[in-house]
Amino acid sequence: MNAPRSAHRTNNRELALAERGPVPVDDRVTWIGALDPTLRNFDIILKTANGTTYNAYAVRGSDGVAIIDTVKQAFAEEFLARLEAVARYDEITAIVLQHLEPDHAGALPALLARAPHATVYVSQRGLQVLRALLKDDFERYAIEVVRTGATVSLGDLTLRFLSTPYVHWPDTQCTYLEERGLLFTCDLMGCHFCDARLFNDRVGDFRFSFEYYFEHIMRPFKRHAAAALDLIEPLDIAMIAPGHGPVLRTRPREYITHYRRLITPRLARETGSEKTLLIFYVSAYGATAEMAGAVYEGAAEDADVRVSLFDLQDGDVGPFVDLIEEADGLAFGTPTINGDAVRTIWDLLSGLVDIETTGKLGAAFGSYGWSGEAVRMVEGRMQGLKMRVPEEGLRIKLTPTPEELEDCRAFGRRLAAHLTGRVAPREIDLADLLAR
């Protein structure tokens, strides 16, 4: 009999939320977003245990009103109702698009159709998404590309833009309301946490949601988040107004400091200038394990490369994602079973979507009985992860001979040389490449 009580509670909660109007953030800035308390899954990749908010803001200056972002299309009516409670459409002079993903730009067409005097401010990379979003209507609107340093005056208030790409799309940017020290950040420092009390000093405990959001949205873009923080940290910040979750009005600097901590590598301090190579393998009859050991020996001959060897059999692959994030090179050893790499290897490779792998060195090897497709498949996945795969994968039929194990050692030596930049340049003909 629990279900009806639970449903009753949810309905009451939703009703209470739906009745709420716009929320003052300060005397010139109003939250006009939407609450989505029943959302349980976002972008497929995130669980949202208590929903989310789509935060949009109205900024009223002496000479115009700016709207910062919109909401998911399904919430357009709620957004427009809140907007209408604080401004007339013909007062809107600026619409700032900090990120064009549908949860922030979904209500844009509805807003544009009502705001005749508005100019849209978007990043250069956002322009192409905006064109795709508006289609034939694109030419109808006043659209201006902005980058770091550009400003828009609302009379006595000024919006200053910060180009902060890849946190977490190419188009992302932040907006600083200079006179109030209020920083609009869209997804940066946001989280999926729905609480109508809205401000970080009033809502429930959202620490888990904040870190979980970072792990799944920002973590693959740490390098870009660092560049964004470089722009943000020197600012005098009184409040951070993100695109999801609580508005950070109490101790906003702590959230910036926390982000800086989350993006800072840990391992680098211990390995110094050494390059790191991680070798992972799974072996059915011991042949791929022998290969892995020989690759390890070869690579470990290089004093400037720190090599680690991991047998993934029966192991949980999750923790290795952390190691891989800070490694320079990865080598995967897998037998071919049923014409495929083994599941544990795929599990680990699929987990790498949460981190940045761009430019890392990748290599694959493995023993096989009949066809040996696994090595090529793993190489393809690594290229999909934007890794470089300079050495053709090493495949050995059944058990390696002493000579073949020496080939594995040489393979390891070459991987080490690629990592240290000491590899001898090669020249090959197209025909040799096609014969691979």
Next chain:
Amino acid sequence: MATGKLSFDDLAVTVNVPAGTRIIEISEKIGSGITYGCREGECGTCLTRIVEGAENLTEPSALELRVLKENLAGRNDRLACQAQVLGGVVRVKPG
């Protein structure tokens, strides 16, 4: 047949290729870190730095020029799915 040398800085490998070869045709096979999205010159994913020999590539089309601009490409950046080697030496690395 006219040929050119296409070098990948991230791999320390040079491939001798016939004139008219697109960078994409070689970079994937050789294992370069240059990555691709649409493969049709529209998405800008394969933005590639031309370290040397930009003059030995085909001129960019109007579409490529637009995509390069929208993706804030530098003077020496090209789309690897579009640029073809005409001859001489071309050195590239992932953008």
